[in-house]
Amino acid sequence: MIPSAWIDFAGRWGGYALARQYTRNHPRILMYHRFTGDTSAGTAMADVFEEQVRHLAKHFNTMTLGQLLAYLHAGERPPPNTVVMTVDDGHRDFFEFAWPILKRHNVPATLFAATGFIDRELWLWPDQVTWLLGQCGHLPERVQMAGASLELGDNPWQAIVDRILAVSDDNRLRAPSELGEQLGCDLPSEAPEGYAPISWDELRVLEANGIEIGGHTHTHPNLARMPEHRLPEEIHRCRERLDSELGMRPRPFCYPNGQPGDVTPAVRAAVKDAGFTGAVVAYADGARHEDVYQLRRHSSSSNPFQFYKASSGVEWLGRRWRRGGLS
Numbered sequence: 001m002i003p004s005a006w007i008d009f010a011g012r013w014g015g016y017a018l019a020r021q022y023t024r025n026h027p028r029i030l031m032y033h034r035f036t037g038d039t040s041a042g043t044a045m046a047d048v049f050e051e052q053v054r055h056l057a058k059h060f061n062t063m064t065l066g067q068l069l070a071y072l073h074a075g076e077r078p079p080p081n082t083v084v085m086t087v088d089d090g091h092r093d094f095f096e097f098a099w100p101i102l103k104r105h106n107v108p109a110t111l112f113a114a115t116g117f118i119d120r121e122l123w124l125w126p127d128q129v130t131w132l133l134g135q136c137g138h139l140p141e142r143v144q145m146a147g148a149s150l151e152l153g154d155n156p157w158q159a160i161v162d163r164i165l166a167v168s169d170d171n172r173l174r175a176p177s178e179l180g181e182q183l184g185c186d187l188p189s190e191a192p193e194g195y196a197p198i199s200w201d202e203l204r205v206l207e208a209n210g211i212e213i214g215g216h217t218h219t220h221p222n223l224a225r226m227p228e229h230r231l232p233e234e235i236h237r238c239r240e241r242l243d244s245e246l247g248m249r250p251r252p253f254c255y256p257n258g259q260p261g262d263v264t265p266a267v268r269a270a271v272k273d274a275g276f277t278g279a280v281v282a283y284a285d286g287a288r289h290e291d292v293y294q295l296r297r298h299s300s301s302s303n304p305f306q307f308y309k310a311s312s313g314v315e316w317l318g319r320r321w322r323r324g325g326l327s
Contacts, residue, residue, distance in 0.1 A: 015312075015314070016308050016309075016312035016314065017312075019313040019314045019317060020081060020311075020313055022313065022317070023313030023316060023317060024080040024081045025077060025080060026289075026313065026316060027068055027078055027082035027083065027084065027289065028082075028083050028084070028298055028310065028311060028313060028316065029065065029083075029084045029086055029280060029295060029296065029297040029298065030083060030084065030085050030086065030297065030298055030299075030300040030307075030310060030311060031086055031087075031088065031280075031282060031297040031298065031299050031300060032044055032085065032086070032087045032088070032098075032300055032301070033087065033088050033089060033091075034091060034093055035049060035093045035094060035096070035097035036097060037097060043093075043301070043302065044098070044300070044301055044302050045302045046097045046098075046101065048302040048304070049097070049098060049101055049302070050101045050104075050105075052300070052307050052311075053101050053102060053105045053107050054105055055311070056083055056085070056105075056107055057105045057106065057107050059081065060081045060082065060083040060311070061078070061079040061080065061081055061082045061083070062082075062083055062084070062107045062108060063078070063082060063083075063084060064084065064108045064109065064110045064210075064211075065084050065110040065212060065214065065252045065278070065280065065295075066110065066212050066214075066250055066251070066252055066277065067084075067108075068082060068084050069250075069252060069277050069278040069292055072278070072289060072292050073277070073278075073292065084109075084110065085102075085108075085109040085110070086109065086110045086111075086112065086214075086254065086280060086297060087109060087110070087111045087112065088112050088254055088282075089112065089113075089114055089117065089124060089216060089220070090111065090112070090113035090114055090117055090118050090197050090198050090203075090216065091195070091196070091197060091198065092196045092197060092198045092199075092202070094111060094198060095198050095202045095205075095206065099206060102211070103209065103210075106210075108210045108211065108212070109211055109212070110211070110212040110213075110214050110252060111198075111203075111206065111211055111212070111214070112213075112214045112215065112216035112252075112253070112254035112280075113198070113203065113213055113214070113215070113216055113242070114216040114217055114218065114219065114220045114238075114256075115215070115216075115217075115218050115237070115238045115241035115242060116217075116218040116219045116220075117191075117197045117219075117220065118197050118198065118199070118200060118203070118241075119241065120190060120191075120197065121219075122219055123190065123191030123195055123196075123197075124191075124195070124220050125164065125172060125173075125175070125176050125220065126161060127191065127195040128176035128187055129160050129161060129164075129176060129179065130157060131187075131188075131192060131195065132176065132179055132180055132183055132185050132187065133156055133157055133160075133183075135183070135185045136183045136184070136185060139152055139156055139183070140152070140182070140183075143160075143179060143182040143183070144178070145160070145163065145175055145178045145179050145182065146163050146164060146166075146167045146171045146172075146174070146175045146178065147167065147171065148163065150163050160175075160179065163175075165222055165225075165257060167225065168225050168226075169221045169222065169225050169226045169230075172221060172222065172225070200245045200246075203245070203246060204245075204246060207246055212251075212252070213242065213251065214251050214252040214253055214254060214276075215235070215238040215239055215242055215251055215252075215253045215254070215274075215276055216238070216253070216254045216256065217234040217235060217238050217256055218233070218234050218237045218238045220256045221234060221256060222256060222257055222262060223235075223255060223256065223262060223264075223267045223270075224261060224262045224263070224264050224267060228266045228270075231266065231267065231270040232270065235253075235270045235271055235273075235274045235276075236270075236273075236274045239251070239274045239275055239276065250277045251275075251276055251277065252276055252277055252278045252279060253271045253274075253276035253278070253279040253280075254280050254282075255267070255271075255279060255280070255281055257282065258280070258281040258282030258283065258297075259281070259282065259283060260281075260283065262281075263279075263281060263293075263294055268293050268294070271293060272293060277292070278292035278293055278295060279292075279293045279294065279295065280295045280296075280297050281294055281296060281297060282299075283296065283297070284296040284297060284298045284299075284310075284315060284316060284319055285319055285323065286316060286318075286319030286320030286321070286322065286323040287320075287323070298310035298311075298315055298316070
């Protein structure tokens with residue numbers, strides 16, 4: 001495997017531009033989650049994000065996911081070097097940090113909202129895990145959670161999240177509280193500062209100014225871990241809340257977690273039945289955009305190497321080569 005440093009060096013000396021030309025007819029869909037004005041891990045910093053947006057505006061045809069889906073449904077090729085920016089969950093930091101930058105450079109995006117989060121019925125369980133670990137001064141080596149004794153290891157957050165993703169939805173709902181009891185911390189009933197959702201009024205402002213709002217379920221579960229008869233509670237209810245608050249229009253969907261095992265035939269069918277025009281996953285494996293309900297995405301963040309290899313097509317080329325060829 002070629003070292004990342006070599007790829008980045010070659011990319012900055014013309015390789016990224018060459019890859020962009022070679023992959024100009026394969027649209028890339030970028031995936032973001034959180035934004036900040038500081039250097040917090042796992043987020044896109046405002047100054048770095050602005051550099052990325054400026055780069056996209058200069059070198060790519062940027063559009064919303066809905067616009068890309070319109071081309072795909074019509075069997076038409078989108079403009080060369082199409083890139084779609086997507087953002088998951090619906091935290092307020094998108095409105096505070098990302099939206100002013102996107103507006104300044106006239107770059108559209110698609111924001112996927114978990115409607116129960118926007119309604120302030122809940123706050124997202126991965127955020128609950130992050131908050132709890134941040135409150136605990138000293139972590140135990142093991143915790144009893146979701147029916148198992150879990151060794152936390154060197155990356156407690158990942159160990160806990162992986163465990164929660166592996167259990168039923170009922171156990172998912174109980175797991176953060178169980179973790180809080182183990183750590184001696186009570187979870188707030190509402191999202192604390194830094195984890196708060198965007199409001200419906202703010203979503204209306206965004207949608208009136210070129211930001212597309214898509215669905216991301218109602219309570220952000222792992223859909224594949226739910227009984228099939230409960231899927232409409234999550235997917236149809238999400239669509240109904242979006243239509244009620246923002247008006248009826250074509251909207252795309254984003255699967256929570258979005259790994260290959262999370263998109264079962266029943267889940268895919270429920271998303272289509274709810275009237276969503278297409279859907280994105282949270283991984284890229286070199287596949288082309290042949291199934292509009294399983295469109296691949298490339299992760300992006302404040303890491304410049306990850307952004308440039310994802311947007312330029314280098315990452316897609318590498319994964320496609322590992323699939324068995326570049327044809």
